[in-house]
Amino acid sequence: MQKSFLMPASALMLAMLAAGCSSVPYAQRAAQRQADYVAAAGAPVRSFHFFSLYSWEALSDTQLAVYTRPNQAWLLDLAGCQDLMFTNNIGLTSNISEVMVGFDKVLTGSHNFPCTITGIRPVDVKSLKLAQEQQRKIEAAARNGEQGAAK
Template structure:
């Protein structure tokens, strides 16, 4: 791919990203609020064997899914590259991720981010919260003839 084509692809992606009706900061705040509402009391550790999925929630928080229905909300200090990483890693000792001991890895050249708090996420409650955020209030349109008379 030529340099010009690369720049055009980046410009197109930026333009499409700007077309969203909800600003990025507002969407991120909604996601953080949904996860915070579904998160339980802090725990010291959780069992981890394989990373099913993950979602960054800013530069100091992320959701980690060990299974499709088992998630954890991790608080980390300001973590460079967390929002932009294509992949992450978690350190663990004998299959257990612990607070103040294990770290989130965001890529080469970036320092590891220590985990300061772990909270289990009630995934069913999270899904209900997300569905509530998706609801829209709508009104039927008036026929054109009715609108013209007013």
Template sequence: MSFKRVMFASTAAAVLAACSSVPYAQREAQRTAAYEAAAGAPVSSFHFFTPLWSWEPLGTDEVAIYTRPREAWLLDVPGCNQLPFASAIGLTSNMNQVSVNFDKVLTGHGQFPCTITRIRPIDVARLKALQQEQRQIQAQPREPARD
């Protein structure tokens, strides 16, 4: 890829990011609040069969793990500073079981593993409904132009 194309793509991405009407911190807070609202009561463990379906970091203290398209878990990992910057993660498990205070989230080679201190199941259907509500806009008609 030529230098001009790279510069154009990065400039376009920066302009599009700047066009968002909702500040980044507010979007992050809304996203985390939706996961918190959809999370159930804490459990001591869950079954985990590799590969991991998907994951989403929620700051440095929480991560949402999707083990299947409709099965997700909210893991508390306090002080996991590399989590927001990780391009991939892993989970430790014992006999396909991820347990509180025993298993860890791995964020990369040379990084300290992050201990899982709490596990909560996520109601994925409820999460999607909450996220859809957050996407609703309140449109108002424009006032007629005055000449």
């Protein structure tokens, strides 16, 4: 009897610990990713051609990056989304292979809850990748007292 109580309690404790430890860095990373996409996005456009969805990344409940090819991405501004950051799959509506502002929607999750596309901006993928590489660079410096120890 005591063993069955310990298993759920241990699992709950580990989940709470993991959530508490990872929430701040995740929030910072998510905000940085969104800022990188916004910085790499160009001027707003009315539509884009859509044949297939290569990849996507939810940046917030109001912004989504969709890739139609490995080197072609679009930043979508959305209205009416709920829990976009937690959905496992999305779909896009289109008319004659074209996604348009104010007309087409992003469908989220198994419920296909529609989010209206209120803005579309092309993303300069090369610029985005360069910004992300710059953030990954690490500055190495010797610790105090270790300058001559590695000889």
